[in-house]
Amino acid sequence: MTLGWEDVRAEVLRRIHARDWAPGALIPGEEALSVEFGVARATVNRALTALAEAGVIERKKRAGTRVAALPVRRARLEIPVIRLDVLGRGLPYDFDLLTDQLGPAPVPVTARLGLPEATPLRYLETLHLSGGRPFVFEARWLNPAVLPDPAPDFADISANEWLVTHVSLVSGDIAFTAEPASLREAEVMGVDPGTPLLVAERTTHGTAGAVTFVRLAHAPGHRVQMTF
Amino acid sequence: MTLGWEDVRAEVLRRIHARDWAPGALIPGEEALSVEFGVARATVNRALTALAEAGVIERKKRAGTRVAALPVRRARLEIPVIRLDVLGRGLPYDFDLLTDQLGPAPVPVTARLGLPEATPLRYLETLHLSGGRPFVFEARWLNPAVLPDPAPDFADISANEWLVTHVSLVSGDIAFTAEPASLREAEVMGVDPGTPLLVAERTTHGTAGAVTFVRLAHAPGHRVQMTF
DNA sequence: TTGGCTAATATGTCTAGACATATACCAAGT
DNA sequence: ACTTGGTATATGTCTAGACATATTAGCCAA
Numbered sequence: 001m002t003l004g005w006e007d008v009r010a011e012v013l014r015r016i017h018a019r020d021w022a023p024g025a026l027i028p029g030e031e032a033l034s035v036e037f038g039v040a041r042a043t044v045n046r047a048l049t050a051l052a053e054a055g056v057i058e059r060k061k062r063a064g065t066r067v068a069a070l071p072v073r074r075a076r077l078e079i080p081v082i083r084l085d086v087l088g089r090g091l092p093y094d095f096d097l098l099t100d101q102l103g104p105a106p107v108p109v110t111a112r113l114g115l116p117e118a119t120p121l122r123y124l125e126t127l128h129l130s131g132g133r134p135f136v137f138e139a140r141w142l143n144p145a146v147l148p149d150p151a152p153d154f155a156d157i158s159a160n161e162w163l164v165t166h167v168s169l170v171s172g173d174i175a176f177t178a179e180p181a182s183l184r185e186a187e188v189m190g191v192d193p194g195t196p197l198l199v200a201e202r203t204t205h206g207t208a209g210a211v212t213f214v215r216l217a218h219a220p221g222h223r224v225q226m227t228f
Numbered sequence: 229m230t231l232g233w234e235d236v237r238a239e240v241l242r243r244i245h246a247r248d249w250a251p252g253a254l255i256p257g258e259e260a261l262s263v264e265f266g267v268a269r270a271t272v273n274r275a276l277t278a279l280a281e282a283g284v285i286e287r288k289k290r291a292g293t294r295v296a297a298l299p300v301r302r303a304r305l306e307i308p309v310i311r312l313d314v315l316g317r318g319l320p321y322d323f324d325l326l327t328d329q330l331g332p333a334p335v336p337v338t339a340r341l342g343l344p345e346a347t348p349l350r351y352l353e354t355l356h357l358s359g360g361r362p363f364v365f366e367a368r369w370l371n372p373a374v375l376p377d378p379a380p381d382f383a384d385i386s387a388n389e390w391l392v393t394h395v396s397l398v399s400g401d402i403a404f405t406a407e408p409a410s411l412r413e414a415e416v417m418g419v420d421p422g423t424p425l426l427v428a429e430r431t432t433h434g435t436a437g438a439v440t441f442v443r444l445a446h447a448p449g450h451r452v453q454m455t456f
Numbered sequence: 457t458t459g460g461c462t463a464a465t466a467t468g469t470c471t472a473g474a475c476a477t478a479t480a481c482c483a484a485g486t
Numbered sequence: 487a488c489t490t491g492g493t494a495t496a497t498g499t500c501t502a503g504a505c506a507t508a509t510t511a512g513c514c515a516a
Binding site: 257258259270273276277287288289290291292293 | 494495497499
């Protein structure tokens with residue numbers, strides 16, 4: 001029976017977990033491991049590259065490979081389209097477009113998008129419903145430059161979904177905070193003002209520059225879950 | 229000049245962003261691309277494998293490679309040791325061990341760890357300080373089975389840090405919620421009860437089973453930031 | 457002692473060819 | 487019409503060997 005790179009990865013991981021190779025310690029080189037396991041060096045390389053990507057080991061040319069001393073744990077968050085998130089929970093999805101207007105955006109918004117202060121942006125307020133109950137209140141500022149000439153009707157398809165299918169999103173960032181529900185949020189979501197809400201703020205850039213800034217206020221009790 | 233796998237990845241990504249290859253569309257096979265770019269098929273494979281891991285394309289044997297229709301955006305969260313998180317913000321770090329006792333844990337805690345209901349766990353309350361001000365209030369239940377016989381003194385080293393350096397952590401999950409500050413949290417962190425706090429709950433398992441459940445209540449205004 | 461050059465070395469990547477594996481598609485049989 | 491089974495095909499992985507590149511350790515000169 002011949003070993004594959006996943007077997008090599010598993011065995012190396014086992015030795016690290018078993019503390020055969022302690023945190024911070026140097027582990028044998030690729031050549032040595034390839035001889036020991038009876039595989040080609042490329043196979044060992046594949047395994048170690050995967051482990052390095054996972055943050056378990058640190059590799060440096062000439063210096064060799066060592067077990068990460070303070071392993072930075074990495075969790076991966078998968079950001080689904082809200083509709084699929086709701087459907088995935090087994091509940092019917094719906095949404096209401098509450099506001100849709102064009103006008104100058106607040107300074108913090110244009111600043112985050114890297115646009116001039118007075119840039120007019122399309123402002124959309126959408127309430128996403130899960131089983132008929134408020135799920136997420138979305139406030140979005142959208143750069144009209146990314147929209148095609150007959151602009152899509154966001155009453156039919158949520159802006160969220162239209163963007164991921166029609167605009168190439170290149171990079172962005174997301175931040176989570178806990179904030180008290182504003183008067184507007186409280187009214188729309190049917191909670192008391194000041195209720196703690198999990199808020200996600202996302203900025204997205206595409207090939208042609210700034211695309212959108214979204215603020216998603218989640219219904220009380222919402223959990224954002226990740227595994228590592 | 230000869231191309232590397234990163235060049236291939238960049239060019240494929242460019243074509244996807246430029247919509248030469250639309251979402252959902254099939255792209256040429258590895259063999260065809262290797263001929264076009266003048267590289268070995270393994271090089272194309274390396275590039276496409278990386279893109280598939282990033283969620284940009286979907287690959288299936290026999291069926292070929294297609295551009296992801298609804299690209300699931302993935303953000304990576306790096307979970308640092310709290311001390312390094314604080315120091316990384318340029319502030320001095322300190323912590324206080326407020327509580328350290330052994331006793332039966334609440335049912336939700338044992339349930340999450342997959343332990344019998346009455347299991348006695350070590351309960352630690354730690355207040356992490358950033359520049360002398362409350363930063364994170366940590367409530368931790370720790371499986372005493374993972375501790376060595378002369379148990380470490382968590383007044384000297386935070387449990388957080390001792391665990392990552394001394395116990396092999398295999399898997400776990402983390403969830404974020406927004407919750408009102410409890411009376412205890414309000415008192416310890418110097419805020420009003422009911423203040424929205426960003427709460428992270430983490431369960432961790434090691435090679436020898438359940439290790440720990442932590443609840444981290446972050447000071448108001450705290451942001452958990454991710455990039456994609 | 458310090459600064460910089462050089463050689464040794466471990467990882468990073470590429471190639472060409474081969475075999476493995478999953479599966480879409482089609483054809484044959486019920 | 488439906489099921490079953492074979493086959494072609496695209497991706498997945500491995501090997502052996504080579505060259506590239508970063509970086510450290512040691513040496514030598516100012």
